[in-house]
Every structure is written in structure tokens, then in C-alpha cells.
Amino acid sequence: MEIKKSPDGGWGWVIVLVSFFTQFLCYGSPVAVGVLYVEWLDAFGEGKGKTAWVGSLASGVGLLASLGCGLLYTATVTITCEYFDSRRGLALGLISTGSSVGVFIYAALQRLLIEFYGLDGCLLIVGALALNILACGSLMRPLKSSECPLPEKTAVENVPERYTIYNEKEKNLEENINILEKCCGSEETYKSTLANGDCKQESLLHKIPTTMAHTKEAETYKKKVAEQTYFCKQLAKRKWQLYKNYCGETVALFKNKVFSALFIAIFLFDIGGFPPLLLMEDVARSSNVKEEELIMPLISIIGIMTAVGKLLLGILADFKWINTLYLYIVTLILMGLALCAIPFAKSYVTLAILSGILGFLTGNWSIFPYVTTKTVGMEKLAHAYGILMFFAGLGNSLGPPIVGWIYDWTQTYDIAFYFSGFWVLLGGFILLLTALPHWEVCNKQLAKPAPTTFLYKVASNV
Numbered sequence: 001m002e003i004k005k006s007p008d009g010g011w012g013w014v015i016v017l018v019s020f021f022t023q024f025l026c027y028g029s030p031v032a033v034g035v036l037y038v039e040w041l042d043a044f045g046e047g048k049g050k051t052a053w054v055g056s057l058a059s060g061v062g063l064l065a066s067l068g069c070g071l072l073y074t075a076t077v078t079i080t081c082e083y084f085d086s087r088r089g090l091a092l093g094l095i096s097t098g099s100s101v102g103v104f105i106y107a108a109l110q111r112l113l114i115e116f117y118g119l120d121g122c123l124l125i126v127g128a129l130a131l132n133i134l135a136c137g138s139l140m141r142p143l144k145s146s147e148c149p150l151p152e153k154t155a156v157e158n159v160p161e162r163y164t165i166y167n168e169k170e171k172n173l174e175e176n177i178n179i180l181e182k183c184c185g186s187e188e189t190y191k192s193t194l195a196n197g198d199c200k201q202e203s204l205l206h207k208i209p210t211t212m213a214h215t216k217e218a219e220t221y222k223k224k225v226a227e228q229t230y231f232c233k234q235l236a237k238r239k240w241q242l243y244k245n246y247c248g249e250t251v252a253l254f255k256n257k258v259f260s261a262l263f264i265a266i267f268l269f270d271i272g273g274f275p276p277l278l279l280m281e282d283v284a285r286s287s288n289v290k291e292e293e294l295i296m297p298l299i300s301i302i303g304i305m306t307a308v309g310k311l312l313l314g315i316l317a318d319f320k321w322i323n324t325l326y327l328y329i330v331t332l333i334l335m336g337l338a339l340c341a342i343p344f345a346k347s348y349v350t351l352a353i354l355s356g357i358l359g360f361l362t363g364n365w366s367i368f369p370y371v372t373t374k375t376v377g378m379e380k381l382a383h384a385y386g387i388l389m390f391f392a393g394l395g396n397s398l399g400p401p402i403v404g405w406i407y408d409w410t411q412t413y414d415i416a417f418y419f420s421g422f423w424v425l426l427g428g429f430i431l432l433l434t435a436l437p438h439w440e441v442c443n444k445q446l447a448k449p450a451p452t453t454f455l456y457k458v459a460s461n462v
Helices: 013-030 034-044 046-058 064-083 089-132 133-137 155-160 167-185 188-193 201-254 256-275 277-285 299-319 324-344 346-364 369-377 378-410 414-435 438-443
Strands: none
Touching: 013 064, 013 089, 013 133, 013 277, 013 346, 034 046, 034 089, 034 155, 034 277, 046 201, 046 299, 046 414, 064 133, 064 378, 089 299, 089 346, 089 369, 155 438, 167 256, 188 324, 188 346, 201 256, 256 277, 256 324, 256 369, 256 378, 277 299, 277 324, 277 346, 277 378, 299 324, 299 346, 324 414, 346 369, 369 378, 378 414
């Protein structure tokens, strides 16, 4: 089934709208979990590292909610990339702002719900709101060719023909029937008995109709068992072949140096870059910032600036003269430096400014699918993006507990955020060194490298 050419509009704008609300409902509360983190610290009375597991798992991997969020995020990004080509950066920027607007609204909403209904009531209401994702999903139509009819649902007898891989249907079917015939009697046995002139010939004649009926039932039963046995065998072979193909495609992806560097960078980025979303409210409390000084929750500032960053970076990605990979690398390096600056912020104003900077740079999520598409191609996007998102979720899960444990050990967030900034910087520089054109030139020993050519493996020019 061939994919149609991206329409760059039409029903694609409906896809953008429902994907926006999907990410709004899906990620608004988990990413704004910093508001709940302070409540959990008071409710459970545990250390910051141990308590941080609750929020990190909610936004990473390991829980049913996070599994659903991961599947939804990949689905919205993939279907948007199918519907848009020349406007892909803008479309991805628009849908990814959904989670940022959700963070901005949910941060204030969850505080209000906790005040009126308590922590348990807040979580119940947030869960009920998330059910609206079902309505959004019902409007997502895959961009497939309408000329290819849907496969018909066939009877069991016809199924083996659809699962044939090795062209051995007739041979296997006959072998299975022969094996069963060795264990059962046949009609010929009864005919030879009649021809022997046995003294019980007359009584056997009365049993012929019954014998013939049983023989036909046995033949039908043997045929069905043989076909179902063959079907199971072919299905197992098909699944094994698909598994081998998947493993082969995965190995091929990691042979692409830029994809491997992206894999490392996104993992390190989420280890170091996610903790501020969860811990910034507690950072303000640990810095002795008074409640009356908190004009707006720091999580809300991060959320709204992330929306601005996603939109602006997504628009920049559509300009042909901007290299999206280098743009992504710049955001990683600047974010690492901003994280290292958090220990020097001791007032609400400086924390708010740094929160805004971190939020804007976190908007690089809108260009990450763009970079991935250019690196591996549209046809491999779902496979590659699923791998990258799994390890991004793993980084989300590990980052906040590590930072919390460092605080429990040192009783200060200073070393914790130096740690976070270091890992984000490391991921950015690894990706930069891998993407530099002169490395590829040296490896291929090109005599005249083209300065305007981007030499890492991409589907099209950036």
C-alpha cells in the first residue's frame, strides 16, 4: 500500500488541531508534575530522590500512563509528518505547543484542584479530562492510497494462502494428511473386508452407510486439522521473519552515525534537562523564596516559554538556509549552560528568567522529529522515532531521582544542576563532532569537499 504525496494542508490542519489537543491532554499534567511533587514530599515524608521516582515515572517509562503517552506522542508526530512536507516544521511546532500550553494551564489548575478537592480528587479529575483523547484519536486518518481495498476477512480454509512465504503449501498439506491417515482407518479398509467372503458379510452390508458417514467425517476432520496445523506453522515462520527484518532494520539505523549520536544526545538531554520541570518549585523553596513572591508558578513560566520556543524553532526549521541539525545542537549547548547557571540564582526573579530560558530551549522538541526525518527518511521515521522516544523516556525516569539523591547527599541543588548541565553539554558536543562535515570528508577521503553540502545521511537536503 503506497503512501500518497503529502498534501501540506486540507485534512492535515484537522490532524494538527487534534494532535495539539492530544498532546495538551496527554502531557499537560505529567510534565507539570512539579506542582504535585511538593505535595508528595509533604504527604509521604520521604527523601527528594525517592519521591522524585513518582514524577519521573509519570513522564518517563514504567507506568501505564507513560506507556500511553509515549504511544500517543509517536502517533501524533508520525501522522503529522505524513500530511506535511514543505510546512512540516510549522506543523510540528504547532502540535508540540499543545504539551507546553497544557503545562501552563495544568500547573495552575492542579494547584486549584488540590486546594478544593485534595490530592486524590485532583488526580481523579485530571484522569477524567484525559479521556477526551479518545475523541481526538477518532479524527486521525492515515494517509494511505484509497485505490487499495482493505483485506477481506476470510475463512480458516483460505487463511494459509495469505501467509505462504516459502511456497510449500501443497507439500506440507499432503504430508500432514498422510501422517493423520496412518493413525486412522479409511474407506478402502472396509471395502477389502467385504471382498474376503467373510461369514459376517451380510451384517457388514447393513453397516456400510454408517461406515461411509464416519469415513467422510474423519476425512473432513483430518483436512481441517492439517490446514490449521499448516496455518500455525506458516504464521510462526512469518512472525519470525518479521522479527528478523525488524532487527536488521534496527542494526541498519545504528550504522548511521548521526542517528547513533542523536540516540546518545536525546538520552543525555533527558537525564539532565527534565529535572528542572519536576524540581524547580522545590528549588525555589530551598532558596528561601517566599510564597508571596511567587507571582506565577515557575512551572507555568517554563510551559509558556516552551510553547513559544517550539513555535519559533519550528518556523525556523522551514527555512532552507537553516541547518536544523546545527540548530538543534545550539539549543542543547545553550541549555547545558543555563542549567549550570541555576545554582547562582537565589531570588524569584533570577529563577523566573532562567526558567523562561530553559523553557524556550526545551522547545527544541518541535525540531527533533524534523531532524530525525531528515536523518533516516520518512519511511523509517516511525521505527527510528520509537527507539529514540523509548530512551528519551528512560532518561526522563532516571534524571530526577539522580538529582534528588544528589540533594539528599549534599543538602544543596548546586552539584545536582552542575551534573545536569554537564550531561546535556556532553550530548550536544557528541552530536556536533559527529555532524561536522570535515569528519565525513576525512573518512571518505574526498579530494574536493563541497562546503555547502551537508554530508551526514539524510533523506533530502536540510
